[in-house]
Amino acid sequence: MTHPLTRRDFLKGTTVVFLGASLGAGQDAPAAKKTRVVLVRHRDVLDDNSAIHPDILQGMLDEAVTRLVDESDPVKAFGKLVKPGETVGIKTNVWPYLPTPHDLEAAIKRRLIDAGIAEDRIGLDDRTVATNPLFVQATSLINARPLRTNYLAGMSGCIKNYIMFAPSPEALHPDSCADLGSVFKLPIVKDKTRLNILCALTPQFHGRGPHHFSRRFVWSYKGLIVGRDPVAVDTIGLRLTMAKRREVLGPDQELPPVPKHIRLADTRHGIGTSDINAIELVKLGWDEDILV
């Protein structure tokens, strides 16, 4: 056993094993060799009933992806991620209480088509991706899901979203889902993920009951966290989750138990970076109550 992180370490502030060093350091240091993650927010993307304005959401996605790949035009930006003739799978999430919004799926699909992907070569699936022909044949994947907490893994983000690619998802549950990062090394997935979109329009920062859901623990953050590295994207997602938990639940409950899989996806499986100092976080749009 490696030295475990204990509650005492956490209260002493030595949470670098989960979060790296201060985010401020990460932003101030030169951007070279860093993994870019874009956080884009828009005040008006949701109405008072949390209904999505599709055009604004499309604009947010476009803004994030153009900035991510340093391209001015969204179609050209997607053209840097996928090529005409490819088969592309959009790994979505159908969890009934907080699914990937259909408007986000549609926005992704629209830009894939604009970039030259035939509509009938675009897969959209969650539970059956491991056997879905469009995903089995896919040469590129787009990973899109909402940000929420999870009883077992601490946080459900882009890393956990790929669990349905595993031959036995339950086999990844031990030790707080420590080895979720291993899924990204399966042949059906390896080196295929072009974009990770952690939907933070209405993230969930805590859970209750058998289904780990209550509307009181969901808030209108109105953001998307976008990057090419799922570990870096989830690292920012975890930081946002913790900030909200600290604000609402108090410092003792800041850390959802126990999101070790994010760090281990980096240190054990090498699929991305969880070191906050190696992440360039680009913030676009509305910055009120941004928390990270």
Next chain:
Amino acid sequence: MDELGRSIPKAIGGWQAAGEDRIYDRKTLYDYMDGGAEVYLAFDLRQVWTRKYASPGKGEIALDVFDMGSPEEAYGILSCDRQDPPAGIGQDSTYGFGLLRIRQGRYFVSVMAADEGESSGRAVLEIGRAVVRALGPPGPEPDMVGFLPREALRPDRTSYFHADVSLNNRHFLASENILGLDRTTDCIFAEYDTDSGQPALLLLVRYPGAERATAARRSFLSAYAPESDPEGLAPTKNNAWVLAVLRDRYLLVVLESPSPDRARRLAASVAIPAK
């Protein structure tokens, strides 16, 4: 569990059963509970019977009846997530923000409205009352609850469980399973009032044998309080103390104690029966 479905009304307070009732067991629970299954599998769950109720324009209510195998296990699953006030339904229950949680005998019941409103809240409570009528008599608490000293014990804050997933959701202790908890261990977590206003915490673990208890104490102190003295006592933060002591196959851990003496007295007052 099929019988149960027939004895619970399909129309309650303007809400109608929607779709088919379903039953899941330990192998199929993952198909139903995304992210929460392990919490239930850490107990002796046998089956869960589920039904959805719907009302036009008011959303959906999920009714889940868990056969936990014994009243003690039903106590456990309810006790690990107590955040709401009592609901006065069944043997014990809590309700808040559209979530009703009940234990009755060996059953644990969850009734949840995803979109909380006045109408759905009333329906949730009504469904809960109807379910309890179908569940049979009450059952006993875990024996270890009776070991706890009552003086200064915070009511409704005592939890019973087996595995580290439950401990970490109740009170995050460590990123690894430093106490060696699993389905063969029985645990009680309790809170005690202190003069400081912050509760002292007591974790009582019963292992299958004394050897495992000894190994767990060693592991715990090494990871959590490496500076502890031979008694198993160490200062932590803000003048708080941690203590880990053994009594045969029981490990007693006191956390956040305001003083060494308070920690010793709390541990000593646990009424573990003689062998």
